[in-house]
Amino acid sequence: MSSPIPEPATDHLPAIRPVPSRRRRWLGSLVALALVLGLAVGGWYLIKRSGEPAGGRPNFGGASSTVGHAAARRMQMPIVIDALGTVTPLATITLKPQVGGVLTEVLYTEGQSVAKGQLLARIDPRPYEQALMQAQGTRVRDEAQLEAARVTLSRYRTLLTQDSIARQDVDTQAALVKQLEGAVITDRAAEAAAKLNLDYTRITAPVAGRIGLRTVDPGNNVAANASTGIAVITQMNPIDVQFAVPQDRVPDIQAQLAKGEALQVKALDRVRSAVLDTGVFSTLDNVVDTSTGTVRAKARFANNGTPLFPNQFVNVQMVLRTVDALVVPVTAVRIGPNGNFVYVVNEDRTVSVRNVKRGDATVDVVAILDGLTAGEDVVTEGGDRLKDGARVALQGDKPATAPRPGASGPRGPRAPGSPGGEGRRQRPPQ
Known part of the structure; x- marks a missing residue:
């Protein structure tokens, strides 16, 4: 007995899809055509809208947008x-002590306005007073010695004329006088330096100005020519x-x-x-x-x-x-492919593009050297989407009232049967 013949496997074969009918193909084509037409109409509408001036569609009054305006005028314009x-x-001075010592007094208030030469602070003056007295004593002593040497020299010269003394003794005495004269000069310089140091204990304002914050308090020991100083005058x-x-x-x-x-x-x-x-x-x-x-x-x-x-x-x-220049507001001048231009407002409420040549400018106005005359109105605000010949409305103008369809005159005849019209039925008297 023969074995049964096995059926061929169909799992690996692709599924057979039904062929769409002719009606379905027509419906798909119609939908695609409708989409293409819709896109075309939408694009045409957008292109038409982009060509309209600022303000959108013209209203019934005929103005497409409201703009700000100003008249060109002549004025004395400062550059x-x-x-x-x-x-x-002009001057900023740091008050630095010229001598060291204890700061005994501060005679100013922080932030005070001071005058030139005004006493501001004082350093303990006693050590410098003693140094001055010592310098004065040395000067007095040397001056006395100089005076005695000069008297002796005068006597020696008298004796030399009488041939009673050797010339060497006269020359020696003259040299001693010169030496003492030099010592006196040195003593006077030391005395002046001691006086100067004593003056430095009084700190005064070198210029008139405003004094700043204090950096050293009274009682502190300050050093000569300290880097910080005790205050700053401006x-x-x-x-x-x-x-x-x-x-x-x-x-x-x-x-x-x-x-x-x-x-x-x-x-x-x-x-x-x-x-x-x-x-x-x-x-x-x-x-x-x-x-x-x-x-x-x-x-x-x-x-x-x-x-x-x-x-x-x-x-x-x-x-x-x-x-002396013809000026317009700065916002009126714009830059285009052909250079600077303005929108000039005509009498019929349309605008015209006018190329201009600008000059110097301030924060508010700009000088126009060529292209405008005095009295012409130019657009200052709202001109971003204007174009040559566009109709505008000026700020301050009364809005135009749009006539209703079917109306004639300001109000127009009423339709028969409408309220207030000729066809309105009269109510019979009771």
């Missing part, structure tokens, strides 16, 4: 150099401000100084909201800082009331000169 400055005192009136100016401005500054004109300089606070003091330009440095391309400058301020404090950072404004 100002802005810089960051540091307040620098001169406050007048005071200087150092700042840096661009090297391109140096010829203009030198030209103004050559004319003998004083350049006004203002010191402003950190936020430029208040003027601390007004001074006069002093001088320029003699070298250009190669790392910054600037030159250090200095201005002097009276500093009455001490609004400026040493080492304080201030904003500096120096008026270089004043020119």
Whole structure:
């Protein structure tokens, strides 16, 4: 009996997928076509929206966006150099004792304004008084010896004329007089040095200014020429401000100084909201800082009331000169492919692109050398998405009222049967 024939294995064969019907293929094509059309319509809408001016779609009043504006005007515009400055005192003195000893008195208050020559502290003077007395005694003794030697020399010279004494004795006495004269000169110098040391026990203010914090208390022993000192005096009136100016401005500054004109300089606070003091330009440095391309400058301020404090950072404004110029706000001038331009507002509330040539500028306004006339309005705010010929509305204009569809005139006729219209039914009298 023959064995049964085994069935072939079908596990390794790929699964047979049903072939999609024609209807399903048509539905897939329609869905893909709908997606393509939707993408095309969306892209067209976005392109159309990107071409509209700032403010979106035109409203019924005809204005596409509201912008700020200002008129070009002529004015005396100051040419100002802005810089960051540091307040620098004219003199800063550290009070160091010239002689050693015990600090017996401190006669000032910390932070006090002192006058020149005012007594500030005192060192124990007794050792130096004794040294002065000793120097004075030595001088008196040597002066007496000198006087006696001079009398003896006079007698010797008289005897020499009478041939009663040898010339050698006269010469010896004359040499003794010279020796004693030198000793007296030395004694006088020692006495002056002793007086000077005694004066150094009184510490006085070399300049007028503001004294700082005390570093040594009374009763401490101080040494001559100590590195720390007992206090620091800073001169406050007048005071200087150092700042840096661009090297391109140096010829203009030198030209103004050559004319003998004083350049006004203002010191402003950190936020430029208040003027601390007004001074006069002093001088320029003699070298250009190669790392910054600037030159250090200095201005002097009276500093009455001490609004400026040493080492304080201030904003500096120096008026270089004043020119008669046609100016517009700084925000009105823009930069395009063809250079600087402004949007000029026409009478029909459209804007035109006008190329201009700008000159010097301040923080608020810029001079226009060519391209504008006085009285023309220019856009200052809201012009980021404007284009030539765009319609705008100015700030302060009354908004236009859009007419309703089907209306004629300000209100338009009412439809029959509408409230208030001609077709409204009259209520019969009761």
